[in-house]
Amino acid sequence: MSTPTPSTGPILITGADLLGRGRADLLLRDGVIAEVGEGIDAPDARVLDATGLVALPGLVDVHTHLREPGREDTETIASGARAAAAGGYTAVMAMPNTTPVTDSASDADWVYLKGLQAPHADVFPVGAVTKDLAGTELAELGLMARSRAGVRMFSDDGHCVHDPVLMRRALEYVTAFGGVIAQHAQDPQLAPRASCCDEGPWSGRLGLPGWPAVAEESIIGRDIMLTKLTGSRLHVCHVSTAGSVELIRRAKADGLDVTAEVTPHHLALTVDLLESYDSAYKVNPPLRTPDDVEALRAGLADGTIDVVGTDHAPHGLHDKQHDFTVAAFGMLGLETALSVVSTYLVQPGRMTWADVAQAMSVRPAAIAGLTGHGRPLAPGEPANITLVDPTREITVDREATQSRSRNQPWHGRTLTGAVVTTILRGTPTLLDGRVVDLGAAPDTIEVPA
Numbered sequence: 279m280s281t282p283t284p285s286t287g288p289i290l291i292t293g294a295d296l297l298g299r300g301r302a303d304l305l306l307r308d309g310v311i312a313e314v315g316e317g318i319d320a321p322d323a324r325v326l327d328a329t330g331l332v333a334l335p336g337l338v339d340v341h342t343h344l345r346e347p348g349r350e351d352t353e354t355i356a357s358g359a360r361a362a363a364a365g366g367y368t369a370v371m372a373m374p375n376t377t378p379v380t381d382s383a384s385d386a387d388w389v390y391l392k393g394l395q396a397p398h399a400d401v402f403p404v405g406a407v408t409k410d411l412a413g414t415e416l417a418e419l420g421l422m423a424r425s426r427a428g429v430r431m432f433s434d435d436g437h438c439v440h441d442p443v444l445m446r447r448a449l450e451y452v453t454a455f456g457g458v459i460a461q462h463a464q465d466p467q468l469a470p471r472a473s474c475c476d477e478g479p480w481s482g483r484l485g486l487p488g489w490p491a492v493a494e495e496s497i498i499g500r501d502i503m504l505t506k507l508t509g510s511r512l513h514v515c516h517v518s519t520a521g522s523v524e525l526i527r528r529a530k531a532d533g534l535d536v537t538a539e540v541t542p543h544h545l546a547l548t549v550d551l552l553e554s555y556d557s558a559y560k561v562n563p564p565l566r567t568p569d570d571v572e573a574l575r576a577g578l579a580d581g582t583i584d585v586v587g588t589d590h591a592p593h594g595l596h597d598k599q600h601d602f603t604v605a606a607f608g609m610l611g612l613e614t615a616l617s618v619v620s621t622y623l624v625q626p627g628r629m630t631w632a633d634v635a636q637a638m639s640v641r642p643a644a645i646a647g648l649t650g651h652g653r654p655l656a657p658g659e660p661a662n663i664t665l666v667d668p669t670r671e672i673t674v675d676r677e678a679t680q681s682r683s684r685n686q687p688w689h690g691r692t693l694t695g696a697v698v699t700t701i702l703r704g705t706p707t708l709l710d711g712r713v714v715d716l717g718a719a720p721d722t723i724e725v726p727a
Contacts, residue, residue, distance in 0.1 A: 288312075289704065290320045294328035294665065296655060297632045304333065306661040309703040314657055326709075328665055331698055332631045336368025336662030337616065338642035338651050340431070340460070341515060341539060341587030343608070344370075344401070346392065348377025352683045353592035355389070358612070359396035361590070361680040363707035363714075365613040366664035366697035369400040369643070369651045370590075374411070375436045381406035381417035383425035390427035397716040398707045402648065405429040407448050407459060411437045416448060423455045430647040433460035435515055436562070438497060440466055445501060449510035458511040458537075458645060461501055463522070464563065469493035474603060476549040476566050484552060486602065489564045491519040498522050502529045505536055513645055514538040516589050518563040520573035527582045537645050539587035540574050542618035543609055543687055547571075557598045557605035558687045561591075578637060579628045585642045588615045592683030609687045613679055616664075617672060618688070620695025624668070631668070639664075661704040670696040680713055 288307040296302050296314070305313040305320050313320075339362065345353035355372070362370050372389055374380035380389055386403045393401030405422040409415045411434045422429040432452065439445045439461060448459050469489045475481040477488025498514055502525060505512040514526060517538045529536040543561060548568050551559045559565060577583040591608025598605050616638065623629040629637075643652025653659040671694050676686035700708035707714055 288320060288323040289326060289701070289706070290318060290323035291326045291328045291333070291663070291665070294331055294333035295631070296333055297635060304655065304663070306701065306704045309661055311655060311657055311659050311661050314655065326699065330667065331665045332668055333655055334366070334631065334635045334664045334666060335639040335652055335655060336664050336700065336702065337366045337638045338646065338648060339367050339370045339588050339590070339612065340513070340585060340642045340646050341435070341589050342370040342372055342612065343375065343589070343591045344372045345376060345592055347388070352594045352597070353681060355392045355401055356396045357680060357682045358590070359393070359399040359401060360713050361612040362399040363700045364680045364697070366616050366666065366700050366708075367399055367612060368662040368664070368700065368702045369402065369648055370612070371402050371404050371431060371646050373404050373433060373435045374406040379406050379410050380404070381409050383418055383421040386422045386425050386427040386429050398713065399702065400651070402646065403427050403429055404460065405432045407432045407434045407439050408444065413437060413440055413444065416444065416451065419448070419451050419457070420455070423457060430455070430457045431460055431513070431645070432457060433462065433515065435460065435462045438462050438464045438466060442500060442504065446504050446508060449504055449508040449512065453508065453510045456647070458513050460513040460515050461497065462515050463494045463497035463501070465493040465497050468496065472603065474560055474564060474607070475552055476564050478567065480549045480552060484555075486552065491521055494519055494563060495521040495525060498525050502534060502536060505529070505534050506532070511535045512537070516541050516544065516563060516587065517574065517577070517583060518544050518566050518570060520570050523573045523577040523582055527577070530582065537584040538582070539585045540578055540583045541587060541589045542611055542615045545571065545574055545578065546618055546622045547687060552602070555602045557600065557602055558609065558685055558689070560602060560605050560607055561609050562607040575623060575628060579623060579633070584637070585645065586615060586619055586638050587642070588612050592681050593685045594683060598685050608685065610679065610681055610683060610685055613681070614674060614688045614693065616666065616697055617693035617695050620666070620668065621693045625694055631666070661701055663701040664697060665699040667696050667698050669694065672696045
């Protein structure tokens with residue numbers, strides 16, 4: 279089947295469900311939403327029939343691994359942007375654990391400029407907290423913030439900023455320009471790098487190194503206290519335990535500027551899957567117990583957990599096809615995240631599509647400081663839109679992914695709720711489930727903040 283060609287003019291979306299506001303038409307012109315209403319007359323516009331579809335603001339992912347520079351065999355910024363479009367995303371935040379690490383203004387600008395050549399999604403760099411992710415010296419936080427990339431989110435993801443003094447200094451530093459520290463909460467002494475299974479009955483039964491819940495919760499508790507001390511902003515990456523949810527709930531009750539994310543896999547997959555020793559299920563933090571999964575779903579539904587972050591982590595077969603203990607950590611996530619949330623939270627009635635818009639677009643954009651994303655579907659706003667068929671079933675096929683990698687934990691599973699169309703500033707990047715061939719954009723393109 280041929281790839282659809284991009285639209286070069288106005289688009290009229292008809293009959294879309296506008297999140298509790300009823301069905302309406304949206305006229306997109308010159309990259310913005312020009313009009314919202316019923317029976318819009320636009321004879322020059324290309325018509326997209328959205329009857330039966332839900333219209334969401336374009337999705338935003340605060341936690342994506344794009345592997346470029348350094349591991350272009352597993353993912354590039356361009357291939358990751360195509361995967362993002364396939365999953366309904368119009369913007370992604372690229373984590374810094376590349377080679378070289380994004381720990382300087384020049385490295386951040388390189389990722390930003392490379393992202394301008396990937397027209398399927400806006401790509402923004404996350405800066406490292408410490409030089410080379412080594413956890414011993416702060417990276418160029420201020421210079422990255424003042425760079426063309428305008429970095430506002432910093433993380434050593436994959437590594438914990440374990441030194442409490444260094445973490446305090448990082449939190450203090452970013453308050454000067456409204457930045458946020460996104461922490462990978464893993465005490466390296468309680469859960470060394472080799473730890474790969476939730477500590478408990480399953481780790482003992484399977485003979486896999488245990489990753490105890492307290493290794494996550496102790497770091498979150500400490501960082502909440504440091505956030506209170508510094509008056510800064512803390513974002514907790516990939517929350518995975520019931521205890522972590524409670525810590526974050528109490529921090530919010532105390533009025534602290536603490537946000538958190540949960541991954542699609544931690545919302546649905548459980549530790550018993552490791553019985554197969556299939557490295558597709560090896561991830562950091564590890565899959566947890568059904569009780570943890572239930573707490574995470576409840577936390578997302580009630581707003582304790584702010585956002586869904588995919589932790590999209592591509593790996594080649596040569597990284598994954600090993601003994602479980604030495605295989606690489608990580609799973610693909612961009613193309614299936616919306617369908618997972620739909621299946622496990624929307625379909626059972628625990629979240630509405632308006633809630634999904636908040637958790638997967640509005641709040642992620644606010645946390646990352648992306649003023650051009652996560653905006654209401656209203657006249658004058660950027661035409662970043664995701665159209666979802668809430669009843670369409672999809673069976674995940676790892677061979678059909680836009681990613682360069684195939685480490686797909688959802689392979690063969692049937693999910694309900696599918697992204698049909700993704701539109702970035704008025705240009706379709708996905709039409710009827712097929713990624714649009716947009717070619718490459720020149721370095722001179724200007725991407726809104």
